[in-house]
Amino acid sequence: MAITEPVLSIENLTIALPEGADRAFAVDDVSLQLFAGEILCIVGESGSGKSMSANAMMGLLPDLVRPVNGRIVFGAVDLLDKTEAELMDLRGRKLAMIFQEPMSALNPLMRVEDQIAEVFEAHRLLTPKERAARAVELLTEVGIPDPAKAAKAYPFQLSGGQRQRVMIAMALALEPEILIADEPTTALDVTTQAQILELIRDLQQKRGMAVMFITHDFGVVAEIADRVAVMQFGKIVETGTADAVLDDPQHAYTRKLIAAIPRLVAGQAPTRKEKPPVLEVENLFKTYRTGGGLFSKPRVVEAVKDVSLQLAEGETLGIVGESGSGKSSVGRCLVRLMEPDRGTVRLAGQDMAHLKGEHLRAVRGSIQMIFQDPYASLNPRAKIGRIIAEGPMAHGVSRREAYKRAARLLELVGLDVSAADRYPHEFSGGQRQRVGIARALALEPRVIIADEAVSALDVSIQAQVLDLLADLKERLDLALIFITHDLRVAAQICDRIAVMHQGEIVETGPAHDIFNRPQNAYTRTLIDAIPGREKELAAAG
Amino acid sequence: MSDFWKRFSRNRGAVIGVVILAVVVLVAVLAPVLFPQSPWRMVQRPFLPPLSMDQYPLGTDALGRDVLAGLAYGAQVSLLIGVVSTAAALLVGIPIGALAGYFGGVADDVLMRFTEFFQTVPSFALAIVLVAIFEPNIQSIIAAIAIVSWPPVARLVRGEVLSLRSREYVEAAILSGQTSATIIWRQVLPNTLSPIIVLASLMVATAILLESSLSFLGLGDPNLMSWGYMIGAARTVIRQAWWLSFFPGVAILLTVLALNLIGEGLNDALNPSLARRGR
Numbered sequence: 171m172a173i174t175e176p177v178l179s180i181e182n183l184t185i186a187l188p189e190g191a192d193r194a195f196a197v198d199d200v201s202l203q204l205f206a207g208e209i210l211c212i213v214g215e216s217g218s219g220k221s222m223s224a225n226a227m228m229g230l231l232p233d234l235v236r237p238v239n240g241r242i243v244f245g246a247v248d249l250l251d252k253t254e255a256e257l258m259d260l261r262g263r264k265l266a267m268i269f270q271e272p273m274s275a276l277n278p279l280m281r282v283e284d285q286i287a288e289v290f291e292a293h294r295l296l297t298p299k300e301r302a303a304r305a306v307e308l309l310t311e312v313g314i315p316d317p318a319k320a321a322k323a324y325p326f327q328l329s330g331g332q333r334q335r336v337m338i339a340m341a342l343a344l345e346p347e348i349l350i351a352d353e354p355t356t357a358l359d360v361t362t363q364a365q366i367l368e369l370i371r372d373l374q375q376k377r378g379m380a381v382m383f384i385t386h387d388f389g390v391v392a393e394i395a396d397r398v399a400v401m402q403f404g405k406i407v408e409t410g411t412a413d414a415v416l417d418d419p420q421h422a423y424t425r426k427l428i429a430a431i432p433r434l435v436a437g438q439a440p441t442r443k444e445k446p447p448v449l450e451v452e453n454l455f456k457t458y459r460t461g462g463g464l465f466s467k468p469r470v471v472e473a474v475k476d477v478s479l480q481l482a483e484g485e486t487l488g489i490v491g492e493s494g495s496g497k498s499s500v501g502r503c504l505v506r507l508m509e510p511d512r513g514t515v516r517l518a519g520q521d522m523a524h525l526k527g528e529h530l531r532a533v534r535g536s537i538q539m540i541f542q543d544p545y546a547s548l549n550p551r552a553k554i555g556r557i558i559a560e561g562p563m564a565h566g567v568s569r570r571e572a573y574k575r576a577a578r579l580l581e582l583v584g585l586d587v588s589a590a591d592r593y594p595h596e597f598s599g600g601q602r603q604r605v606g607i608a609r610a611l612a613l614e615p616r617v618i619i620a621d622e623a624v625s626a627l628d629v630s631i632q633a634q635v636l637d638l639l640a641d642l643k644e645r646l647d648l649a650l651i652f653i654t655h656d657l658r659v660a661a662q663i664c665d666r667i668a669v670m671h672q673g674e675i676v677e678t679g680p681a682h683d684i685f686n687r688p689q690n691a692y693t694r695t696l697i698d699a700i701p702g703r704e705k706e707l708a709a710a711g
Numbered sequence: 712m713s714d715f716w717k718r719f720s721r722n723r724g725a726v727i728g729v730v731i732l733a734v735v736v737l738v739a740v741l742a743p744v745l746f747p748q749s750p751w752r753m754v755q756r757p758f759l760p761p762l763s764m765d766q767y768p769l770g771t772d773a774l775g776r777d778v779l780a781g782l783a784y785g786a787q788v789s790l791l792i793g794v795v796s797t798a799a800a801l802l803v804g805i806p807i808g809a810l811a812g813y814f815g816g817v818a819d820d821v822l823m824r825f826t827e828f829f830q831t832v833p834s835f836a837l838a839i840v841l842v843a844i845f846e847p848n849i850q851s852i853i854a855a856i857a858i859v860s861w862p863p864v865a866r867l868v869r870g871e872v873l874s875l876r877s878r879e880y881v882e883a884a885i886l887s888g889q890t891s892a893t894i895i896w897r898q899v900l901p902n903t904l905s906p907i908i909v910l911a912s913l914m915v916a917t918a919i920l921l922e923s924s925l926s927f928l929g930l931g932d933p934n935l936m937s938w939g940y941m942i943g944a945a946r947t948v949i950r951q952a953w954w955l956s957f958f959p960g961v962a963i964l965l966t967v968l969a970l971n972l973i974g975e976g977l978n979d980a981l982n983p984s985l986a987r988r989g990r
Contacts, residue, residue: 507882534888547879551901557880560897561887606883613887 176203177347177380178227183240185222185231185404196222196235198404204348209374209381211391211412213427214401215628220384223401224350226250227382228267229257244348262289266341270353272333276325282309282336283321289343308339313369330493331362335369342373349374350382355390359492360655364699367393386628388431389658389702392416400424416705430633432662434685434706448649449481449504449537449617454513454523456499473499474510475673481617486643486650488664488681490657490696496673501619501653505539506530518616535565535613542622544602548594554580554605555590561612572612579608583638600631607638611646619651624659636663657700661685669693718980725976731969735962739786746780750936761954772941772955773948782962785938789966792853792922793915799857801911804864809895809903811865812872823869826862834859838921842930849932852925856918867910871903905981909974916970923963938963 185197197219204210214220225231227242227249242249244264249257261267269275277285286308287301296304302321309317312335325333334354341349351370355363371394374381383394391398395412400421408421419425456474473496481487491497502508504515506522515522520533541547548557558579559572567575577587583604594602603623610618620639624632640663643650654660660667661681668678669690677690688694697703720726738745748754755764759771761778769778811822829837838855845851875881876899884894925931926939927946938959945955 505886507885531888531890534886537886539883539886541879541883543879547883549880549884549898549902551904552897560884560889560893564887564889564893609883609887 174205177206178204178242178244180223180227181241181243183223183226183242184238185219185226186236186238188234192217193403195219195238195404197226199240200401200404200406201240202399202406202409204380204382206347206380207374207378208396209371209383209394211383211385211395211398212401213385213388213391213398215386215427215630217403218401219404220401221352222404224267224352224382224384227350228261228265229254230267259293262341262346263293263344264346265348265350266344266346267350267352268334268337268341268354270356272330272337272357273325275337276333278325280324281321282323282325282328285336286321286340286343289340293344295344304343305339308343309336311342311373312336312339313365314339329362330358331366334358334362334366338366338369338373342377345377346379348380348382350384352384353386354383356385356387360657360701361492361695361699363390363701364393367701370394387701388416388428388629389700392702392705400427426630430630431702432633432636432656432658434658434661434700434703445482445484447480448483448518449479449651450514450516451477451479451500451504452514452516453478454500454503454515455511456496456503456508457511472673474503477513477670477673477675479668479675479678481649481651483616483649484643484647486652486663486665488660488667489651489653489670490655490660490667491670492655492696494672495670497653497655497670498621499673500670501539501621501651504651505537505619506534507539532565535561536615537617537619538610538613538615540603540606540610540618540620540623543626544599544606545626547606548602550594552593553590554592554594554597557594557605558590558609558612561609565613575612576608579611580605582611582642583608598631599627600635603627603631603635604638607635607642611642615648617649617651619653621653622655623652625654625656632659639663657685657697669696715980719976722972722976722979724972725979728969728972728976731965732973735786735966735969736790738783739790742780742783742787746777746783748780750780750784751776758948758952760952761958769958770952770954772945773952778941778955778958781936781941782938782958784936785941785959785962786966788849788932788935788937789919789922789963792849792856793918793970796853796856796860796918796922797911797914799853800861800864800914801907803857804861805868805900805907807861808865808868808870809872809900812869813876813891813895813899815873819869822865826865829859830862835921835924838925839928839930842925847925847930847932849935852922852930852932855925856921859921860914860917864907864910864914867906868903871906872899875899875902909978909981912970912974912977916967916974919963919967919970 180200180202183197183200184195187194187196200223212220212223226237229249237250283302283305286305287298290296290301290304306317306321309320314320314332314335320328320332328336355366358366367390370381385391391412397409398412398415399406399409400415400423402423408415408419408424415424416428419428454474454477458471458473459468477500479487489497489500499508503510510523513523517537522533525533555573555576558576562572562575563569576590580587580589585601585604597605624635627635636659642648652660652664664681666679667681667684668675669684671692677684677688677693684693685697688697753775754777755767755771755775757771757773757775759767761770762768763770767777767779772778807822807826811819838859841855841858842851881894881898884898922937923939926937927943929943931937931940941959942956945952949956
């Protein structure tokens with residue numbers, strides 16, 4: 171790249187957090203330069219200050235947070251000195267931003283074309299008629315199918331990917347020089363994510379914009395970045411070209427982050443003796459009916475269609491699929507948090523799908539679940555010890571014995587025994603997920619279902635929890651069903667994988683075969699869409 | 712706890728409310744000590760104006776009874792009825808709301824129609840009818856107030872439980888084989904506590920107002936001196952003896968105001984995310 175003036179440079183930016191926060195500065199002495207026509211990725215785990223830096227540029231800092239030092243120079247002016255009115259003029263025209271969750275960034279009660287027209291209106295440009303025409307042009311440019319129709323649609327009538335395209339269209343409306351994208355693909359499915367990344371890259375090249383792309387996902391970085399800045403605890407620890415940072419990271423933290431990314435190479439499953447199945451699922455069906463009163467037809471969604479599975483003792487089966495594929499519904503039907511319409515779930519000879527009342531309660535211990543959200547899955551008003559001991563106590567274990575077991579389990583999952591006397595809010599996400607695992611183990615189950623159990627965790631924590639699960643599985647001889655949207659995670663931990671699409675299992679097989687010789691067309695698109703895959707394949711030779 | 716007090720005391724009004732309420736409680740508790748004689752006893756000539764005799768600073772009423780003593784004993788009655796009837800209303804409302812919210816479906820329909828049945832009848836009219844049917848004494852007044860004030864509790868608890876029961880920790884409890892009763896008692900209800908406490912503090916205020924209104928209409932317990940009764944008895948002589956209705960009125964106003972301020976402070980302290988943002 172020729173040496174040019176940066177379009178935007180952040181110089182020694184320091185942003186103070188209110189008193190009582192976990193550290194003094196959200197962003198600590200950060201300097202960055204953004205050049206025209208490049209995509210700069212800012213990578214970091216949650217709480218690293220990456221979003222805060224972007225918000226400072228747009229003047230969108232929360233109330234109690236303020237910059238105390240440094241400058242953000244754009245053109246020849248310091249954005250931090252600008253008044254709200256001056257910023258308002260710059261926003262949209264010179265700097266535009268897209269967000270993580272397009273549903274909450276769009277106004278649900280406005281048609282798409284009106285929302286795009288509003289961007290022009292805010293800057294008093296064009297006539298209403300021209301605005302409408304421009305809206306359709308922009309929608310065409312961002313590749314929405316049938317743009318004229320999409321312009322008249324409300325956000326809820328569009329899919330997640332289409333909504334993000336609308337957001338991008340709005341951001342591009344005034345041809346800004348800089349586009350700030352704050353985790354724009356994190357809420358999207360992997361195939362949609364691949365499309366949106368491609369779109370951003372295309373538009374950036376066509377228009378010569380500078381893009382600041384904030385993400386936690388190194389796969390995405392590998393797909394899209396020209397240059398990378400890695401942030402930790404509000405400081406930039408490493409910057410460089412994408413290839414340099416990804417292939418030859420200098421800072422220990424960067425190395426740790428990159429090492430924590432699950433590799434896409436599924437190991438050849440060790441040839442094991444054929445073990446008897448512990449869980450057999452046959453012809454499971456589940457249909458949702460929502461709405462539907464006297465005068466309207468109910469909305470019917472076939473979430474699970476004729477699903478059959480077998481899980482051998484000590485095996486890890488991955489169920490992968492995009493959102494809405496029915497993978498979570500399968501998991502919930504298996505543990506009977508949801509009533510399957512038809513089908514059998516045989517667990518150690520008992521048909522779980524048709525047990526009732528006390529019988530169901532009695533056998534529940536042998537199939538347990540680890541939940542996705544480490545914050546919602548622990549009762550905030552119960553101490554950790556009680557959370558773990560409650561299950562055994564419900565099955566007639568004495569209080570003393572149950573608490574003793576809880577202490578043992580805490581050690582087993584790598585927490586201190588003293589944790590038993592503390593409340594969940596005193597723990598980090600990864601530690602809470604360990605508590606969730608201890609709780610699932612408390613009833614000595616034979617099968618554990620992990621429903622997106624590591625999706626909410628940062629990549630380094632994710633790696634630790636995955637290691638823990640693999641280790642426990644080995645030691646306690648558990649069978650595990652691992653439900654995930656993240657194929658990298660599935661590749662790392664699963665022996666066999668079942669791919670779900672629209673309620674059906676389209677392909678099942680050993681993990682190695684699924685990743686290297688996918689048979690089904692849908693499986694192939696899914697695997698091709700994994701961010702960073704090409705780079706990894708190239709590196710592997 | 713100290714953290715809670717810090718957030719609570721940030722609301723200046725709430726602290727004032729606590730001070731006022733503390734004074735009212737103190738007066739109620741010490742009434743038998745300060746005024747060993749019955750408040751019904753005639754002590755001086757009727758219609759003695761305030762500040763005319765040191766011994767009776769608030770004067771006397773139409774029958775020569777000490778107004779100040781009446782206020783002190785009235786505080787007892789008001790607080791007792793306010794607290795007990797609220798407790799009774801919670802005892803009815805919380806289980807109904809929790810069962811309806813947790814089990815949903817038919818149970819929810821039946822319980823909520825039952826609740827609506829009480830909500831559709833104007834509460835004050837229903838309270839009058841109830842007290843009139845039973846003989847007016849303190850038990851029937853408490854019962855009447857509790858009967859008309861539990862529906863909002865049930866509605867609130869139902870809403871909270873509805874949103875809590877789909878939380879993952881409740882699902883985890885179901886999976887671990889806990890019974891529904893255990894889950895409601897140990898997992899769900901403790902998390903509904905904050906809004907219930909806030910609502911309860913406001914309900915005490917409403918109950919005090921209801922009791923005063925009933926007594927004003929002559930439906931109070933005839934053996935108990937209450938603020939509402941004092942105002943009711945003085946209404947015919949309001950032009951000759953303003954102080955007879957003024958002082959009990961101020962007492963009601965201050966107590967109810969204090970409870971409302973406390974309720975608001977509790978709301979700020981218990982739901983920090985909803986509290987007005989500090990600037």
